[in-house]
Amino acid sequence: MCKEITIDEAVHYIKEGDTIMVGGFMTNGTPEYLIDALVEKGVKNLTLICNDAGFLDKGVGKMVANKQFSRIIASHIGLNREAGRQMTSGETRIDLVPQGTLIEQIRSGAFGLGGFLTPTGIGTLIEEGKQVIRVNERDYLLEEPLKADVALIFAHLADEKGNLQFKGSENNFNQMMAANAKTTIVEARKIVKAGEIDPNFIHTPGIFVDYLVQGGN
Numbered sequence: 001m002c003k004e005i006t007i008d009e010a011v012h013y014i015k016e017g018d019t020i021m022v023g024g025f026m027t028n029g030t031p032e033y034l035i036d037a038l039v040e041k042g043v044k045n046l047t048l049i050c051n052d053a054g055f056l057d058k059g060v061g062k063m064v065a066n067k068q069f070s071r072i073i074a075s076h077i078g079l080n081r082e083a084g085r086q087m088t089s090g091e092t093r094i095d096l097v098p099q100g101t102l103i104e105q106i107r108s109g110a111f112g113l114g115g116f117l118t119p120t121g122i123g124t125l126i127e128e129g130k131q132v133i134r135v136n137e138r139d140y141l142l143e144e145p146l147k148a149d150v151a152l153i154f155a156h157l158a159d160e161k162g163n164l165q166f167k168g169s170e171n172n173f174n175q176m177m178a179a180n181a182k183t184t185i186v187e188a189r190k191i192v193k194a195g196e197i198d199p200n201f202i203h204t205p206g207i208f209v210d211y212l213v214q215g216g217n
Contacts, residue, residue: 003162004212010185011037013211014150019047021106021148021181023174026052026079027059029166031154031187033215035059039066047071049106049146051099051173053083067091073146075099098126101143103176108145110179115144151181154215155204158188159197162206171203178208187215 011034014020024030039062048069053076054061061080063069071093077083086092097105098120108116117140121127131142153174156167164186166174178184186209 003206003209004160004191004214007033007037007213010034010211010213011041011043013183013185014038014041014043014046016043016045018043018149019049019147021049021146021151021173021177022060023151023153023172023177024051024054024059025169025172027054027061029154029170029172029174030054030059031152031185031215032059034152034185034187034213035062038068039063042066042068044068045070047073049073049102049148049177051075051102053077053080053094055079056082064092071095073097073102075102101126102146103173105143105146106173106176106180108143109147110176113145115142117141118143146180148177148181149183151177151184153178153184153186153209155186155188156190157197158186158191158209158212159194159206160191160212161194162186162209162212163194163197163202164188164204164206164209165197165201166203175204178204183210184208185211185213187213189215 046069052074053064064083073095087094122139133140155164157165
């Protein structure tokens, strides 16, 4: 069964108040066509889980500038001065999370784990409000899993059954986010027939993918 839909159909799955995960690292591997469609739709009061806040004119940064997020969970926002302005003014709640902790929270949410222990953040602001657990005479923070309503993913290749292949560092958060959300929508650079991707080089199996849209370069 082909999972391909149009961009316009895809954005209807994102509703006000949803939590969305968006792949990409400094916009590398971000589904730009889907982001542009969401900017045009103007859906608001979203929670964003992403590595960063993109740039003012690229990636999720365009949605930040359009004030579509009420909360952002990211590892840094330094490339987008508008995100910093919204944070300091109190317009948008922004939770800064160490990058390794962020991806592990996403992985925990994807695979049904109750959380994980990490020493990262002990003795810093990251520790505030979190449970500290001592194991073998060392303190760890209990970090809880993150879950999303919709994951927006970018892939280099997809077949009509939703099997995905990423290109180089475009993989970044995409593969793990694809396994996490209730609904996963993939923008693919190219969509091919089932069987055209070497199974040895499928990075995300189609069982995690709900819908595909045709992207671009």
